[in-house]
Amino acid sequence: MGRPLRFRVVDSEDGSLLPQLLARRVPELSLTDAKELVRGGAVYLGHLRVRLPTMRVASGERVTVHLEGLEARPLSSELVRFVHRDPDFVVLDKPPGVPVAQTRQTARGTLAEALRRTLVDEGVVRPYVGVVHRLDQGASGLVMFTVRSVANKSVHRQFAEHRIERRYRVRVVGEPPAVLRCEAPLCELPHGRVRVAQSGEPRARPAVTELRRVEPVLGEVEGRAAALLDASLETGRTHQIRVHCQSEGFAVLGDRKYGERPPASEPDDRGEGGSEPSRLFLHAYRLGFAHPTTGERVDLRAPLPDWARAREDE
Structure with missing residues (x-):
């Protein structure tokens, strides 16, 4: 993912339409592309996302442009x-x-x-x-x-009160025990990353994940052992299952952020080339909660993809 382009509006540009400013400042952008970037939410004035092509800029404003937004x-x-x-x-x-x-x-x-x-x-x-x-x-x-x-x-x-029941199927690398409970607190970092918190760290938030193996371990990816687990959350932290699995030594298949880093010659997250997984092997298959107005119990299930099915599901 490319780094955003940032610049300040100078005095001579005061009052310009935002797309016209972008087309002048960024040589590879046509006026049409600049308008599409704005409409698609890829342009900010200060910290505010701007989606109106008729917006005018003021001298001194900071403009941030995410050019990859054109691909969306x-x-x-x-x-x-x-x-x-x-x-x-x-x-x-x-x-x-x-x-x-x-x-x-x-x-x-x-x-x-x-x-x-x-x-x-x-x-x-x-x-x-x-x-x-x-x-x-x-x-x-x-x-x-x-x-x-x-x-x-x-x-x-x-x-917030952890009264939503969430169940997942996840495939991990390695041979985990039949039952595994991880209670490591987690700490959110800048840029969307999460790690296991150190003892006494003030930003630490409690996190509990229950993992249960649902079938014998199979050889799946280039001869590596891979296990199918059923995961339930007692808390709901960002990337909780992925970080807890990795911290226990069983990275989620296809996890480029917390799992194994492929060599440069292997595919990226989009699965271009090579033989590594092209998706994250994590599937949320069950959701249970109280109806927000009636209070009645709602229990929903999603179909399991082929990789997430065990013999007991058939």
Whole structure:
């Protein structure tokens, strides 16, 4: 991922339209491309994401441009796969490789945007889509969105109080024991990384992951042993399963951030070339919670991909 381009608006540019400024300052950008970058949410004035091509700039403002935002494309409506629909919320089955919500680089190509567009196509005027929780971009499975703002508070409280039941299937490298409980506290770092916290570290947050092997260990990737685990969370920290598995010596297959680093000749996260996994082998297959308005129990399941199925599932 390239580094963003940053510059300040000079006095002679005061009052310019933002796309015109970008086209002048960045030689490789046409005016059309500059407008697309703005509409796609890849341009910031100060810390504010700007998506209006009619925005004018002022002298001294800092402009940040993420040029890779040009590569983002809207998701096909076919990728909005409903598992459950309700007047207050929806639950979707997220495909691997799709971000749940906008990233720093772009607001396009996300599941939230695709859901909003689907609701518009169904006749909903200015639909509300609230992102309740996130699932790693490379992972797949159940993700909940609220579609009425009144439901947001109740659902977020359940997540904050760890009253949402979440179950995952994950394939890891190595031969873990039949049952493994990891209680290592986690610490979030800049740029989206997470690590196991040191003893007494003030930023440490408690995290508990229960892992259970669901079938005998198999040889899967270039002769390496690989195990299929069922994971449940008592807390919901960023990258919790990935970091806990890695800290116990069993990195998640396909994890480029916390797992094994492939040689430069091997594929990147998009799986271009080579024989390494091209996705993160992590799938959220079960979600249980109290309905935000009725309080009734809701228990939802997503289909398991082939790699996540054990004999007991058949």
